[in-house]
Amino acid sequence: MLDLLFRALIGGLGVASVAGPLGAFVVWRRMAYFGDTLAHSALLGVALGLLLEINLNLAIIVLCVGLAAVLVTLQKKHIIATDTLLGILAHSSLSLGLVAVSFLDDVRIDLMAYLFGDLLAISQLDVYWIYAGGLAVIALLVVFWKPLLAVTVNEELAKVEGYPVESIRLLLMLLVALVIAVAMKIVGVLLITSLMIIPAATARKLSKTPVQMAFIASVIGCLAVCGGLWSSYRWDTLNLLQFNGHF
């Protein structure tokens, strides 16, 4: 049982640590709705992954990145406002995902687990995925921190100074997609954005520089994971009997 909690803690801390700095970018660039859209489409990724029998994490990443590319293309055409476009994409991909899932006769998947996540259901393999994906995201953030920040602060100045603005913007979307793919199983499609933006928004008041804000957001996210696990253990909302039955 403690083993189960420990694995959940390790996985949760990993996700919260990467969600912090990326959440800061989501807040700075006002991409919260964008994150939501990608997250909603992740369910379609799960369904397609099961249908095509490929790795689910991979399917989610491919679908999120694909959707981000579609979004950028449509955005450039200025047919409708971006928030309308995001709304259309978010809910049509969510409903397509639900439909696709219902077609999977021979596979039984726990829809609730994908929508709301299940921290206690993570396997050892999931933990590896979280840490491999998380480290990749952190490494990219560290290497590209300055261009990412320069483009976020002011795109025109960044462009005049010679930063490859378009590629940097795409990189940020890729990173968001990666975090969503990695975090989905734990926090669920509907709650991923909150794990990214709530710690970052809380960190804002406590920080004076962008690096501080990113770091504090990670710490707050980790504290929230610890607090959540502790309180569910304390007040027994884990439904341990049910879990003991599973294992």
Next chain:
Amino acid sequence: MSKCLVEFDKIGIAFDGRALLDSINMTIHEGEIVTLIGPNGSGKSTLIRTLLGLQTATTGRVIRHESLRIGYMPQKLHVDPTLPLTVKHFLALVRGVNKKAIEPTLNKLGIAHLLNSQVHVLSGGETQRVLLARALLNRPNLLVLDEPVQGVDVNGQVELYNLIEGIRDELGCGVLMVSHDLHLVMAKTDTVVCINQHVCCSGSPQHVTGHPAYQALFGVPGADESIAIYSHQHDHVHDEHGDILAQDEHTHCHH
């Protein structure tokens, strides 16, 4: 003749068939201060954006000298309030910046005390100087300043113009400045170019030193040395689309 940094060669820009700029010819040389004036919607910003590579021209081309390095000072700085950022960190974002140059640059612009201030709390004049610092840190040989004195009072304008002139003298760089004010331009401007979709006219500003009406209006000692009134010799008439109405046999530009 000093090096020609930029040449606009018959630049034309159209959006949905509506011409914003029409056959603009213009040059900027090293060490030269050029002020671009024109009414709202005349295409000043569009022309600047074309030079900066933020906008592509429909026709014509921008010929840039291979050594061209632009320091751009935008009209205003909007940093999202959710993003904590000090002046120091803002300036450190310049691509390939020499971090040791940040403090001397701020000193030169008289804003060394702002180093650790948040960019959100700066006044209009302070923001302009911070933006100028960022432009300078890019080690430019051409400064592009989009309405640098916007929202700054006349005293502040005089100071800012003196600063810009000092920078030109020190770096020997070219300066391209945009002003929406048809009458107040920098006295040290070498060339004033007035555009309204096309180049209306260009030339040097008249010196109006010690003009009583001018001083009565602004009451700023020294202002007359830095700000001159450019007499706008409009010898043609525009219709509401900015097109030139045929008036007489003369060509419409006197240089």
